Amino acid sequence: MCETPEVLDARGLLCPLPVIRTQDRIAALAPGTLLDVMATDPGTLQDLPAWCRVHGHELVESAQSGDEIRIRVKIR
Numbered sequence: 001m002c003e004t005p006e007v008l009d010a011r012g013l014l015c016p017l018p019v020i021r022t023q024d025r026i027a028a029l030a031p032g033t034l035l036d037v038m039a040t041d042p043g044t045l046q047d048l049p050a051w052c053r054v055h056g057h058e059l060v061e062s063a064q065s066g067d068e069i070r071i072r073v074k075i076r
Contacts, residue, residue, distance in 0.1 A: 005034035005072060015043045019051050026057065026075050034060065039069045048073070 008025050010018035018039045025035060037048060045062060048071050052059045058074040 003034055005036045008035060008037045010037055010039045010041075010044070011068070012040055014041050015047060017041075018044045019047050022048060022051070022073070023055075026073070029075055031075055033075045035073045035075060037069075037071045037073065039071070040067050042069070044069050044071065 006025070006029060008021060010021050013021065018037065018041055022035070022037050029035065037044070039048075045064065049059045049062065051057075052073055056076045058076060060072040060074050062069070062071045064070075
């Protein structure tokens with residue numbers, strides 16, 4: 001079974017807004033939900049994985065293609 005992730009578009013937002021928006025969205029989602037965060041701020045590649053470690057969420061995947069960053073988080 002392939003679960004369709006929720007999507008958070010944080011493109012164009014600068015630090016710390018991608019992390020804050022991720023935190024707000026995760027608070028509204030059930031454990032086990034996948035969340036794809038789309039961002040353009042390069043700091044997101046370090047900030048969001050660190051936030052996940054601190055808060056106990058699983059970083060499933062992170063990728064960058066040009067200016068586009070996608071980080072998939074599994075909510076715990």
